[in-house]
Amino acid sequence: MSLRPSLLFLAAALLAGCASHAKVSRPMELPDGSRTDVAILETTDVHANVLSWDYFKAKADPTVGYERTATLIRRAREEFPNSFLFDDGDTIQGTVLADYQALVAPVRCDQELAIYKAMDALGYDGGTAGNHEFNYGLPFLSQVTGRPLTVDGQRKRCAGPHFPLVLANVFDAHSGEPLYKPWTLVHKTIEAYTSDGSRLQVPFKVAIIGFTPPPILQWDQRNLAGKVTVSGVVEAAQRYLPQIQAQHPDLVVAILHGGLNTAPYTADMENGGWYLAGVPGIDVLLLGHSHAEFPGPRYQGMKEVDAVRGFVRGKPAVMGGFAGMDLGVIKLALTRENGRWTLDREDTHAEVRKICPQKGQCVPADPAIAPLVADAHRAALAYVETPIGESALRLSTYFADEGDMTALAVVNAAQRDYVERELPRLHPELAGVPVLSAAAAFRTGFGGPQDYTDVPPGPLTLRSAADLYFYPNTLAAVKTDGAGVKAWLETAAARFNRIDPAKAGEQPLIDTRLPGFNFDQLQGDLSYVIDVSRPVGQRIVSLAYRGKPVAPQQPFVVATNNYRASGGGNFPGLDGSNIVLAAPDGVREIVAAWLRRTGRLERAQLPARSWHFAPLRTRGPVTFVAASGKQAIAQADGLTGIRQLRDHGDGTATYAIDLATAKPAPARPHRRRHR
Known part of the structure; x- marks a missing residue:
């Protein structure tokens, strides 16, 4: 040169x-x-x-x-x-x-x-x-x-x-x-x-x-x-x-x-x-x-x-x-x-x-x-300690990739509530269209063993809302259909490697080349199954709304953020052209306001887990890496098939997940508040 x-x-x-x-x-x-x-x-x-x-x-x-x-x-x-x-x-x-x-x-x-x-x-x-x-x-x-x-x-x-x-x-x-x-x-x-x-x-x-x-x-x-x-x-x-x-x-x-x-x-x-x-x-x-x-x-x-x-x-x-x-x-x-x-x-x-x-x-x-x-540091510290409520349960993303939706459920509940209240005023013709919500875990360990959302039970502050929603995105809602929802979920499910049931050795569950913030998880009377034995693009099975199969032409409105709605992450059908609501409010502020109105957060106030893995018996263990010593959190949130295999000594550990024990999401009603 x-x-x-x-x-x-x-x-x-x-x-x-x-x-x-x-x-x-x-x-x-x-x-x-x-x-x-x-x-x-x-x-x-x-x-x-x-x-x-x-x-x-x-x-x-x-x-x-x-x-x-x-x-x-x-x-x-x-x-x-x-x-x-x-x-x-x-x-x-x-x-x-x-x-x-x-x-x-x-x-x-x-x-x-x-x-x-x-x-x-x-x-x-x-x-x-x-x-x-x-x-x-x-x-x-x-x-x-x-x-x-x-x-x-x-x-x-x-x-x-x-x-x-x-x-x-x-x-x-x-x-x-x-x-x-x-x-x-x-x-x-x-x-x-x-x-x-x-x-x-x-x-x-x-x-x-x-x-x-x-x-x-x-x-x-x-x-x-x-x-x-x-x-x-x-x-x-x-x-x-x-x-x-x-x-x-x-x-x-x-x-x-x-x-x-x-x-x-x-x-x-x-x-x-x-x-x-x-x-x-x-x-x-x-x-x-x-x-x-x-x-x-x-x-x-x-x-x-x-x-x-x-x-x-x-x-x-x-x-x-x-x-x-x-x-x-x-x-x-x-x-x-x-x-x-x-x-x-x-x-x-x-x-x-x-x-x-x-x-x-x-x-x-x-x-x-x-x-x-x-x-400036002192002022920011004082600001984030502003009280907004309390929680009866832990909200974390340690096992968000494996099905723990506690933290995401708060975001989805707040987003869905906002859209259901605002959309009829802006688009009366969409008043009867079902509203779903999509959220992804922003902190899934990419930055190390401390890089997870973890809001313990007890008082909630604005710091809790900032932990639950990391980026200053604004809320947006898009109009789509059943085929669009399935394509959205298929793109998100690329987060996982394809698992071969006949393989004897360890198989990593997560494709670490794909960021956790692109693993959108949809909620709102929706249920679906992810079959990781299938190739990318063919993994979403048993997609249902209120217990009935979703038809390709069935209309939906999905609450999400401005980044995703405008094409961020290259999800099919999302390019900004089908946005029906572009809120001036940040998602973090919407989450904080929802928690304030809720007062004391109980599990029953959150939408039920919407998805699970298809039951799959494998010869060898299916593994993933997360913060060490968190197995009890997984069990408390219903993920009983997860066990820690080995501690790496750096704050992380290798876990195994038993896909054979995957069970359907419980059909528990969600108490939603409209105030």
């Missing part, structure tokens, strides 16, 4: 080099054979996890938090004097603190978001916007990122991050202009060495260009429809790279909030990193969005990808994890050849550095961060 020509040395830089103890080369052009190392540091998907704190559990959590990522950043800078720090997006949303500053007590124009305060303490060189940046709407995003906007009749800029945000593939729908600057240049003086060991301070120019996932128009349709347009990431790169190359940068870094996918390219591809790496003119690729690590085993075997050293189609690339757990680091070894910097591939590599490299061994928090956000 050949990088861009460097500028002539500045006289001041030469004088600074003379003052050092090393020998100094005096020619005005950097001689061939000179070398330097440049580190590209990346954070991604921090999701406003500023502190090592779990707002849902109301306790410290040293396994997450930007305040610990900051320690990794400072250490990396000590290791690599020549470094650039970039953020890959999904930065401002994702915790109670973020929701508090956006929805409950919105920051004023002159106030900077807590996460940006923390990042500014480290001094970033640039960043881009992820899909979740748009969750709170364009006016809020414009305010907190310092874009010009009208406040009290005056055009002004509000407090934003002290680093440039670049975004090349989102445009104002009216003017056609980019929403943010598509690209920019970052200038630094770096240290280089000639072949005889002389040390020089030389100018180095990095161009950055940013991209967000094109499906934001579906995922945030309520906030973005008619306001912005979006292009594919490859098309955006090809549009702006000639402008960038005209500035002769030494390095072009693409900051993509997206992962890697080798499926045929389309302009609305969610994870277009593999194709972006193939665009001539891009030298380095920063990735995100997937909440996965690159380099890492998940991408082993992918075409033209080195998942060990961190190359995608010959370009150095990195993707950190999420929630402040990691720092992405690319060490670029550069050699001067024919007046240009070229990459020494053998000495270049990428890695993901963890804040907790081993269990119980986490780096300390940077002491400079917590004081910056102390007031």
